[in-house]
Amino acid sequence: MDDRTARPDALRPDPGADARDRRLARARAGDLDAFADLVRHHQRLVFGIACRMLADRAAAEDLAQDVFVQLHRHLATIESDAHLASWLRRVVTHRAIDAVRERKRRPVTPLDTVAEPVTAAVPERDPMLVSWLRGQVAALPAAARAVVVLRYQRELGPVEIAETLDMPLNTVKSHLKRSLAVLRARCARVRHG
Numbered sequence: 001m002d003d004r005t006a007r008p009d010a011l012r013p014d015p016g017a018d019a020r021d022r023r024l025a026r027a028r029a030g031d032l033d034a035f036a037d038l039v040r041h042h043q044r045l046v047f048g049i050a051c052r053m054l055a056d057r058a059a060a061e062d063l064a065q066d067v068f069v070q071l072h073r074h075l076a077t078i079e080s081d082a083h084l085a086s087w088l089r090r091v092v093t094h095r096a097i098d099a100v101r102e103r104k105r106r107p108v109t110p111l112d113t114v115a116e117p118v119t120a121a122v123p124e125r126d127p128m129l130v131s132w133l134r135g136q137v138a139a140l141p142a143a144a145r146a147v148v149v150l151r152y153q154r155e156l157g158p159v160e161i162a163e164t165l166d167m168p169l170n171t172v173k174s175h176l177k178r179s180l181a182v183l184r185a186r187c188a189r190v191r192h193g
Helices: 017-028 034-056 057-075 082-106 126-138 141-154 158-165 169-192
Strands: none
Touching: 017 034, 017 057, 017 082, 034 057, 034 082, 034 141, 057 082, 082 141, 082 158, 126 141, 126 169, 141 158, 141 169, 158 169
16 A cells, blocks of 8 residues: 555645745744734644643643744744644654653652643543553653654654654654553553552
């Protein structure tokens, strides 16, 4: 099966791409309304990654704000809307890894005291299992956690994750394999008590 069969939508042109690229050009030219539109369009992506990586809504909001400030300073280097999304994923992930590493150097608030982000209720999910699993993902080392979050929360493929994190593809695959093995082992221990 080739890529065209796996992702038929990948071959269709994106009708909104030109409009987003024009908005980016206006933002680069100093149009603050266009920049605000960029932020609104990409804030879910940035906040989502930050929130999953940090498991702390307030810290994720601060980090997301810092990422958009950094974007404003680097607008001239952004070539297209697709490049912008890739740049944002890379920057927010690296900044979140730095924040996780910094937390290890100082006391950490237990995850069970952190409010979960508001999400649409899915009745078939077990909230205790979801909370436990989020805690297990949060316990992974920072780089492994970033790979797992980008793969399963942002649904990026290994190649995109490698590009986002400036990490060799085999390292991404190793992180995924080891992290999933660790998570499966922890689930088995809990089930078999």
